[in-house]
Amino acid sequence: MVLKDKLVLAYSGGLDTSVMVKWLGEKYGYDVITLTLDLGQREDIKEIERRALSIGSIKHYSIDAKEEFVKEYIFKAIKANALYQNKYPLGTALARPLIASKLVEIANKEGAKAVAHGCTGKGNDQVRFEVTIRALNPNLKIIAPVREWNMSRDEEINYALEKGIDIKPSKSQYSVDQNLWGRSIEGGDLEDPSLEPKEDVFEWVILPERASDKAEYVKIGFEKGLPFKLNDEEKGGVELIEELNVIAGRNGVGIIDHVEDRLVGIKSREVYEYPAALCLIEAHKELEKLVLSRSELNFKGLVEREWAWLVYSGLWIEPLMKDLQAFIDSTQAKVEGYITLKLYKGSMRIVARESKNSLYNYSLATYKEGSSFDQRDAEGFIKLWGLSSTLAYNRGV
Ligand code: ARG
Secondary structure (H helix, E strand, C coil), X not given: CCCCCEEEEECCCCHHHHHHHHHHHXXXXXXXXXXXXXXXXXXXXXXXXXXXXXXXXXXXXXXXXXXHHHHHHHHHHHHCCCCECCCECXXXXXXHHHHHHHHHHHHHHHCCCEXXXXXXXXXXXXXXXXXXXXXXXXXXXXXXXXXXXXXXHHHHHHHHHHCCCCCXXXXXXXXXXXXXXXXXEEXXXXXXXXXXXXXXXXXXXXXXXXXXXXXXXXXXXXXXXXXXXXXXXXXXXXXXXXXXXXXXXXXXCCEEEEEEECCCXXXXXXXXXXXXXXXXXXXXXXXXXXXXXXXXXXXXXXXXXXXXXXXXXXXXXXHHHHHHHHHXXXXXXXXXEEEEEXXXXXXXXXXXXXXXXXXXXXXXXXXXXXXXXXXXXXXXXXXXXXXXXXXXXXXXX
């Protein structure tokens, strides 16, 4: 008997990757090994494993990567206040290099010749997967069946029925990707950006108009730029994010609805539910404003924009990422303290902040008696501050 080459498939348990298990065997003659990571996507990992094996995967790996996802990816994103186009907290984008690195790890361990993923040719995820895979092991062949097979959704369902593939019946018209950091939703009616999303889009966040009439406070404690306390209780990252997702979600906080520029040049309408992410980034930013200097804040803003762009565009392995990270980390030693958020029917507002490293100086700032700020100094300051601009303005050209 001739031994078949092995291929490792990033298996989500959905229709595309389920059809793929069979298709890769038939079309390319591979023995297909499947891999599923638990990234906090709130799905039954055991059930996914069972399905993969029932379809014909010769071996399945389930890896709980939640801790690694938080420590190596989400925590960096918090320190970088990472929001692509000032809106999207990058949950899907951050998970891809991690999944890709596990694919390569398992492929190397199994002596596989190829890896495969379920991304389409229109999105960002294909880029994120393939750049990382190629960097980590350039010898692996990469197969993206969805780019090749040209099947519509109905054709895929027929193929699955024909081959006896056990598919999870999905009532949803949307394409969803979710993990601990948030839920990304595309497709269906959302493809018309002039229409308000229907209520069935949302699973993690209640509509603000249905949220409680009573405001809820959350206090977040940070150490070295990272959250470690929720309402005065110490928590590990995974637990803290899971809990905050629930708290913010029940107050209608965390919905993002915007038009986004994809890497491949398409503008696309994206809806997101990122309750914990939005709260943590907002709180972290506010704490930084309290403890970092004006110049540090300005420059960090530039670095953050670049950091988010590299992550979005799939360049996690780009050496500049490490350089930017070194700068970001060096600013974080001082980022320590507490931020209180008030959540109310979809709004989130910072109402209190404290830090032992605070640069806020009451005696300088106060309008009351006894301020240490000598207002007479302002006159000379203004003359010199405006000197160059005033000179140029009055040349009149
Ligand atoms: N637009 C986002 C990104 O590129 C989310 C993609 C979500 N993927 C999905 N299958 N719904 O990161």
